Amino acid sequence: MATVSPSWNYTLHLPHDPRAPGIARGTLRLILAAHSMPELTPTAELLATELLTNSHRHTDGPYALRLRSSAPGRLRVAVWDTDPTIPPGFSDQSTSQPPPPTEHEHGRGLHLVRSCADACGASVLGESVASKSGKLLWAECGGGVAAW
Secondary structure, three states: OOOOOOOEEEEEEEOOOOOHHHHHHHHHHHHHHHOOOHHHHHHHHHHHHHHHHHHHHHOOOOEEEEEEEOOOOEEEEEEEEOOOOOOOOOOHHHHHOOOOOOOOOOOOHHHHHHHHOOEEEEEEEOOOOOOOOEEEEEEEEEOOOOOO
16 A cells, blocks of 8 residues: 655744754754654755854844655755845856865855755745745755655
8 A cells, every 4th residue: 555645844943043053953853753754864964054054154133944845755955044145155156156265164065055955946035924034045855756
């Protein structure tokens, strides 16, 4: 008998606190274990870490981690924050930009996301009654067919 895996999503709202990315990673591990997707944990954790750290370092407000699966074995990791500016390392125009030199301490995170994710993207969000403004950066990982 075939079983159908229903789609699911979780959103974890985080304060602008240096401990928040670590709390989010722990939550991500628990959610993937609960949904029998532990094989995605290393990649999903890397994607979440880089996106969350970018939000923490470059914005002053709160941010949120969103995990979504609408196909078996496939995950979208997204991070919302209050700044509507898409970072240079994540825009469509930056696909040919090389990562910074090895002696630089910062600047590789979003290049790492782009190279480890199956797909990634960004959306600028406008202020509305139902949502907050800012941006949403996302990355997908896992097998199966994307149904986003």
